[in-house]
Amino acid sequence: MTTTQKVLIVDDEQRFRQGLRTLLNFYNVNASLSIEVVGEAASLEQVLKLTIQHNPNLILLDLELVSSDGISVLIGLKEISYAGKVLVLSAHQEDNWIYRAMQAGAAGYIFKSRLVIQLYEAIDKVIKSEVYFPAEVANGFFRHFQAKSESDFKACQKLHLTEREQEVLYWLAQGASNEEIAKKLYVTVATVKAHLTSIFEKLKVTSRTQAIVTAIKLGIVQA
Incomplete structure (x- = not known):
């Protein structure tokens, strides 16, 4: 049926x-x-x-x-x-x-x-x-995906973001807490905090919200 x-x-x-x-x-x-x-x-x-x-x-x-x-x-x-x-x-x-x-x-x-x-x-x-x-x-x-991937790669290179920092930034933009990010990446909360400190310095921001907004503007993550 x-x-x-x-x-x-x-x-x-x-x-x-x-x-x-x-x-x-x-x-x-x-x-x-x-x-x-x-x-x-x-x-x-x-x-x-x-x-x-x-x-x-x-x-x-x-x-x-x-x-x-x-x-x-x-x-x-x-x-x-x-x-x-x-x-x-x-x-x-x-x-x-x-x-x-x-x-x-x-x-x-x-x-x-x-x-x-x-x-x-x-x-x-x-x-x-x-x-x-x-x-x-x-x-x-796939044309846009390829162009965007290249753009994102260049932006991350320019900021010297590590692969792990990019992962943390991605989950940050999804609204995940430090504890949730730690579980998803199989690391400690202290490690997540250390990555966030480094990310804030590289993006020249002082808060999670500012980091997300800046990353979206640079095309590193999506809204």
Whole structure:
């Protein structure tokens, strides 16, 4: 028996949402997918409210909303511990948009211009906990990944951050406490504190918050 997938549509254009509903209904009738659209949202607040209310298995997300961007939506979903999947449907084809969306937790990315051709396969893969990356999206992602990796490497070299200090800084940016960082890296809390002292000196900051902000600005870690 096919499990019904509860879907939330997120886009600030009503005509697009209607067209998407029509396409999803077509899949219900003519394909093996069983889909129930549990709601439509056009803002971050609506997305979070409907997600908490309906707990959809899948969210179809546009990256550019009038009141907020899709990256903020992805971050907001993390904050409420959303356990489902997010598939991005976007007009943005720029490498950095693709990279940011995937890094923020998207399970797949489709250009709206390819929606009719790719949506069925994308939904099928994403609900099976696979990542959906059509060739044109994968190329953009890895181009940006390569460029960013090189940029991050140069920034770390310039600051003389050690590999361990980069790991500590990464977990610091994730909001981990000294005790949590120590457990993740299998070191003592005293060692973590020593690394933080060195990191603060190299970044020329005096607090954890300043270290995170500076590292994000330099591209060493991501928000």
